[in-house]
Amino acid sequence: MTACCKNAYLVFGALLVARHRRLLFVHLAAVAWGAGIELLGAVCPLTPLEVWLRMQAGGAGYSGGFIDHYLLPLIYPGALTRTVQLVLAAGALAINAALYFRVYRRRTMGPTR
Template structure:
């Protein structure tokens, strides 16, 4: 694999991670234990936004791009590939709020489903303990 392909792989990995941060809570609806993998991803996303940190995947992509003879990104991953492409730059805070709302909806759904599953499981245990007929 060449440097250019490695840079592309980091780019794809970055998009995949961002998609997971946004939509990973919905995976927990089907696979409840997935929430334990999603929580640190959300924490990392919040830390990146809240503290203005740079993601290691951006550094890795820049490293591979430089070794491929290309220039590094002038701005961060989101600034380069998402802002101004998926939404105008002036709507950054609106986009962040919408993304946070999507994650919140996924978590509310997760907890509602979890509660229903536990209630069904408890009802099933009670039913098994009773005699029928």
């Protein structure tokens, strides 16, 4: 699964949970992991593994985190600041809270017309 798909799953996975309830705990774990990494300002533990594997294969490694290296140049012109990290985490949590509220409301009140 590509990084883009993982990040999309983190942010919008609640929509999948609405159809496939068995994904609930997998998605909640992904949200907790992603938001935790952003809120703590940590580097995902998989990033050093990726860099090491790239170097073992003869490629070049990189410094910083996955988001810093791959996504930030596409999304933001400047470097990732602590404020941007907090906004990203808050956005992911807010979107998921809204989606889960909608799923919960539909389940308890039935579909609206």
